[in-house]
Amino acid sequence: MKFYATLAPGLEDVAAEEVRRLGGDVTEIRVGKGRLFFEGSRKLIDRINRYSRTLERLNVLLYRGTFSGLDDIYSAVKNLEFDFLNGKSFAIRSMRSGTHNFTSIDVARVAGQAVIDSFQESYGKRLKVNLNNPDVIIRAEVVENEFFVGIDTTGDDALHRRWWRVYNHPAHLNATIACSMLKIAGWNPKKSLIDPMCGSGTIPIEAALMGRNVPNKRSFAYENLCQITKNDSEKISSIRMELYGTEKFRKHLEGATLNAESAGVADTITFSLGDATELSGSYDIIATNPPYGLRIWKKSAIRLLYEKFAIAAKKCMNDRLVLITAEYRIFEECAERVGLELIHDRFVKYGGLLTKILLYSLS
CATH class of the missing domain: 3.30.2130.30 (VC0802-like)
Structure with a gap:
């Protein structure tokens, strides 16, 4: 076919x-x-x-x-x-x-x-x-x-509309982009991961589902058209992972917890209140979708946030930092100043904006 x-x-x-x-x-x-x-x-x-x-x-x-x-x-x-x-x-x-x-x-x-x-x-x-x-x-x-x-074969609801989402952050990340970012960063279940601006939890939740190989639990358009035997050769794993999500606003953190519970991976992710500019600890992969565009309307506020976050991320990352933003020029300048090495970048059209995925390592 x-x-x-x-x-x-x-x-x-x-x-x-x-x-x-x-x-x-x-x-x-x-x-x-x-x-x-x-x-x-x-x-x-x-x-x-x-x-x-x-x-x-x-x-x-x-x-x-x-x-x-x-x-x-x-x-x-x-x-x-x-x-x-x-x-x-x-x-x-x-x-x-x-x-x-x-x-x-x-x-x-x-x-x-x-x-x-x-x-x-x-x-x-x-x-x-x-x-x-x-x-x-x-x-x-x-x-x-x-x-x-x-x-x-999919239906009016595209695959990025995940079945587990019961709480919607006003600017939540497209789940397919979140998964692509994890693949670009080379994340695997053996690597610790944190999203320090996790919003409704998309990145750590998708990492948990990927790591456990949990299938998409929803109905599809093809089921009205033909009978196809479900292929369950890929078994769900019980692997333990180190996944973390921090969020500055309690409302969103509670929403992320609800989403994780809906996805059945709440036991795999540690959520906590926290400021990304004060990030502490040690993580193999830092993956995030920082505020940009309508989420912060002042360029000066974006620059200050990105500068402080880049400094904090450098102290806490063991391997890679991956992020997506429409204000990529600002972050590139901030990352260069603090000594992060850009090893991959690509433009992605998302939500009517030209955004960029940036991948960094320690220089």
Whole structure:
């Protein structure tokens, strides 16, 4: 089977390595575009949806080609076979990126009509459309001059919307980015880890789930479409880990504890009140998502925070410091002044902002 997956742009290589580990044969990496194309068996549908930490959505690829206008989109979709929709309702979810003389709503309208006409012509039946709760979601996506059609196996809630989140920090980190940061830093369950600005606990919680190999515990769109035996060859581990999270505000710390309890890893993480600029102790990996943008509106406040945190982090890190921020220039200046060595950086598009993941070691 052919698949394509979407993810946070900038992390394609990290996600590709995960797909390979899960059994997929990666055929194309769209660097900076947040897309992977790969092939594999039907079992990948369950395996990736339940065990991927870095992808946001998995689609079965039905069509990929170039186009000139909406007529081409209609023709491409109408020529596809939709026997899998027999007895089921469907909805089109569309996306458009680039400059065109039509909207994503137009793409959905044209593609939806083509699906209906194709099925009517083949089976003499009219399909049922259910925009709110369809049995099957078909993705019709336009990217520049390319057009993609796929069966959404994940569902309207993308994989980054973790099942365990019961408390939402106003600026919580996307869980797939958190996991990618841990992979970039080379974290493994034998290494101690702290997030000194943990917010709702995303980084240590995801580390605990990764370390124990806990699958994604939610329902998926493919379950309405076909029966796929769940692959439980990857057993949940009981490994003990040194995971810590500190947070300056008690409300968020309590929320992080609730999230950890929901995830079933509260016994693995030590949460405490604390100021990242006064960090103490010794940790192999420091991983965090410091405030930036709307979370601190004064540049001077960001600079002061980053300067003090960089000093504290240098004293406490044994191996690596990894962080993500849109104010990367400020942190780079602060880190250089205190003697941290930048060993890797990459841009990641996140929440409408161009952010940067920075990885440091002791110089």
